[in-house]
Amino acid sequence: MKYCIILYLVISSGCLNGYAQKPDTLNAKRLILATNVYRDQIKLSSGKLTKIFGTTKQSKIKYRWSNILKPIGPVVTVGGVGLAYIALKGVDATATIDGKQVDYKIRSLPKLLMGLGLVVGGLCMVESSNELAQHAVDIYNSKLKSTQKTSYINKIQFGLTESHAVGFKISLK
Numbered sequence: 001m002k003y004c005i006i007l008y009l010v011i012s013s014g015c016l017n018g019y020a021q022k023p024d025t026l027n028a029k030r031l032i033l034a035t036n037v038y039r040d041q042i043k044l045s046s047g048k049l050t051k052i053f054g055t056t057k058q059s060k061i062k063y064r065w066s067n068i069l070k071p072i073g074p075v076v077t078v079g080g081v082g083l084a085y086i087a088l089k090g091v092d093a094t095a096t097i098d099g100k101q102v103d104y105k106i107r108s109l110p111k112l113l114m115g116l117g118l119v120v121g122g123l124c125m126v127e128s129s130n131e132l133a134q135h136a137v138d139i140y141n142s143k144l145k146s147t148q149k150t151s152y153i154n155k156i157q158f159g160l161t162e163s164h165a166v167g168f169k170i171s172l173k
Helices: 002-018 046-055 057-089 109-147
Strands: 027-030 035-039 091-097 100-106 153-160 166-172
Touching: 027 109, 035 109, 046 057, 046 109, 057 109
Parallel strands: none
Antiparallel strands: 027 035, 091 100, 153 166
16 A cells, blocks of 8 residues: 555656746736736846747737737827817807807717727727737747656655655656
């Protein structure tokens, strides 16, 4: 029974180490307007990420598109809010009805709809930028996992421990 337990521990420890996370994997943390990428809890700059993604073509392309859309989305959103404000503010006008002058506002429905469309489009660009950055990290990590090798047992030592008990030591490679 003891030998079965020891054999099980030896086999499972060799298998589990093969699926351990490599220190080269990246983690993406999403914020409101951007997605930050970390390696070992250290935030990576855009230049470093471009170099890292240079090994995987798909990740590099998606990350470049993410960087292109990142500044455009908020600008389009702010432009849409401005256009909608101008449409709602309207233009002052005066009309003479039954001999009386009446002041009113002319509001443009097409301008309002275009402004709202720009707001939605800008928010979609921001979200698309975040999704592209996340997908670039996922592709890079999946390429790393596919190239990972499983470990194997290098050496097993049986003997007495410091507390005068019987034990063993396993070295994995």
